[in-house]
Amino acid sequence: MSNGSKPTGYVTERLRIRRRSLLLTAGLMGAWAASPLRAAVAAVGGDGGSARIKALLAKMTLEEKAGQLTLMPPVGGGGAAAFNPAQPGAVFSRQLDDARQMRLGGVFNAGSVAAMRALQTAAAKESRLGIPLIFGADVIHGYKTIFPVPLGEASSFDPGLCERTARVAAIEASASGLDWTFAPMVDIARDARWGRGVEGAGEDPLLGSELARARVRGFQGRSLSDDDAVLACAKHFAAYGAAESGLDYNTVDISELRLADVYLRPFKAAFDAGALSTMASFNEINGVPVHANSWLLKHILRDFWKFSGLVVSDFTGDLELVAHGFAADEREAAKLAILGGVDMSMASGLYLKYLPDLVAKNEVPMERIDEAVGRLLFVKEQLGLLDDPFRRLDTKRPAKRIGRPEHIALAREAAQKSIVLLKNEGQLLPLPRTGKRLALIGPFAAGAHDLVGPWTVFGKDADCVDLATGLRAALGDAASLAVVEGSTVDAPLDGGIDAAVAAAKAADIVILAIGERTTMSGEASSRDEIVIPQAQHDLAVAVAATGKPTVVVLKNGRALALSGAVLDAPAIVVTWFLGSQTGHAIADVLFGKVGPSGRLPVSFPRSSGQVPYYYAHKSTGRPNAKARSVRFKTNFLGLTNTALFPFGHGLTYGDIVYSDLTLSKTELSRSGMLSVSALITNNGVRAADELAQLYFEDVAASLTQPVRTLKAYKRVALPPGKAQRVSFELAASQLAFLGADMRPHLEPGLFRVWIAPSAEAEGVSGQFSLVG
Secondary structure (H helix, E strand, C coil): CEECCCCCCCCCCCCCCCCCHHHHHHHHHHHHHHCCCHHHHHHCCCCCCCHHHHHHHHHCCHHHHHHHCEEECCCCCHHHCCCCCCCCCCCHHHHHHHHHCCCCCEEECCCCHHHHHHHHHHHHCCCCCCCCCEEEECECCECCCECCCHHHHHCCCCHHHHHHHHHHHHHHHHHCCCCEECCCECCCCCCCCCHHHHHCCCCCHHHHHHHHHHHHHHHHCCCCCCCCCCECEEEEECCHHHCHHHCCCCCECCCHHHHHHHHCHHHHHHHHCCCCEEEECCCEECCEEHHHCHHHHHHHHHHHCCCCCEEECCCCCCHHHCCCCCCCCHHHHHHHHHHHCCCEEECCCHHHHHHHHHHHCCCCCHHHHHHHHHHHHHHHHHCCCCCCCCCCCCCCHHHHHCCCHHHHHHHHHHHHHHCEEEEEHHHCCCCCCCCCCEEEECCCCCCCCCCCCCCECCCCHHHCCCHHHHHHHHCCCHHHEEEECCECCCCECCCHHHHHHHHHHHCCEEEEEEECCHHHCCCCCCCCCCCCCHHHHHHHHHHHCCCCCEEEEEECCCCCCCCHHHHHCCEEEECCCCHHHHHHHHHHHHCCCCCCCCCCCCCECCCHHHCCCCCCCECCCCCCCCCCCCCCCCCCCCCCCCCCECCCCCECCCCEEEEEEEECCCEEECCCEEEEEEEEEECCCCCEEEEEEEEEEECCCCCCCECCEEEEEEEEEECCCCEEEEEEEEEHHHHCEECCCCCEECCCEEEEEEEECCCCCCCEEEEEEEEC
């Protein structure tokens, strides 16, 4: 169950930032110098940190402090060669020497425990002060055992599941020497063109906040010092998902109200759950790049939220201040970033290169350097590295902790619960295991490709179960399945359509496996048209022309605008990128071993031109409440202003009916509680796992409010022919909204309430008044 919470508070004080650094850094220098080490004291404990940290800071040279604040990729790319650009002229012996000379604070995305042990030996045993390195990596949705991409897993609406998969990811990553994961990504994504939406939890801040908390708990475990825990890093702070036109790295121009009410809420949830690191985002906000945004990184994060952890740059994010047109050169970029609140520099090397001179020339106060180093040492201390630098570097441990049977079983469970049934006309699904000839057609029908999904550094497609393998294992007669590629992802195959049509004609039922390849989602993978590529669409048209019942199995990393033969198929299943157990999990759902239980965490638009589209939009003065386009109303010509498949939508193999909404009262006091319930009945012949969702609308307020807002949800297991009353407790405080003064406002008035199967379904609804 989910329960809503009060809107996150916000800071109203401003730091006026001007473009030129003379004005900017003068103000920042004054701010840091006004209370030396004040933030560092907060970061490492009320007394300024442990005695050990104080002693280390006192002994370190300025150059060694700059080295601590330097995080670099492994020489040669390590376990992430495809993600880490090669460093010209870099050799491992030189990186070892950097560790030995304390010119390095950590390494990320290294793939070899042996290499990490060698680096740690140089840092912890051979350097002057013996300060260990921290090893981080992008462990986004699994280490070797790969779980569904986070957007897919969000379809489960199950924080407990997300906590369990993050726990396994931490167990496997820590067994391989890692101390730190650059996850969870908690960016809210409301524009489906943005490729990085695949790494998050979708469009809703309530769901995003709950899954952020769960994943932090899973990664960090009972104690960060345990050898199976990794430090969580909530990213990307902040509003990266609000980039204009869904274009990666693009500008963000946003009101403080929307920033606070939508995009910052999951970060606050992650920090409240104990995340001790965050990553600055690539974007600017209202003209100031985040990597130099003191208002965001100091006033909100530190002064208002009292965040005590570490802020790390994104890959060369500090250097990119030059390309932004905000810093004149690399040296100024380093100054702006450290004064702006970025504690640790990733990949650029700017801090090591420029901080000593900046301090020597009184352009950056030493107190700011000590503050940043103190935070890093605090994190290393919390991870147990100052006590035992090799606690996660046991070369025998990977074999014992990676790929355990219970990990594989969890991957299958998570994949099952991530699958969303969009459409099932004529109860085509579930399919029979015997007695029917099946044709599996499409570029994602078979083969060790596009299984682990985007941002999987250490997992391999070759270790996953493809769809054909999963279907054959589930069928009574594997020979009853014909497999034909039909087309590539974005190009026709010679004779491909002819072969597909022949297979379809020879079959009783077609399973059409189409969608996006891995590289169509993730970083640097924004799409201007979020549609099925033309070659696959042509394949779908040809298969549909055979007249055979068709189940479309979508592989996708975002909401898609479906049309034509794809949309017209009697059954459509969204499978995202499911990871290690892809084929088995899809087969489990298609053949009814388990029922579909996933729900969309994002709205599927009617066309690419409709995005950004999200359910919690405003009414406007000319709303269109009709199921058709109306002139002089809020809709595109020829297009109704609704989703093709809305947030929260997902079918079961049951026949679900909502009825009998009951409110415990029709007037609610400001300190009161309202019970809202509905009867949910399964009139079908199969069991169903239904997700009841509670929404409300503030009908008239001093600031306009969304047409619906999700406040809670509950899962209901319904046997065939059974009914169950589902109740929600709604506190008056949950009706508050952020006002123009950035404070929660609770205003008397009329409210509508729904218990429904999606954000745009009617379900059952009623109304009540807040009084007093």
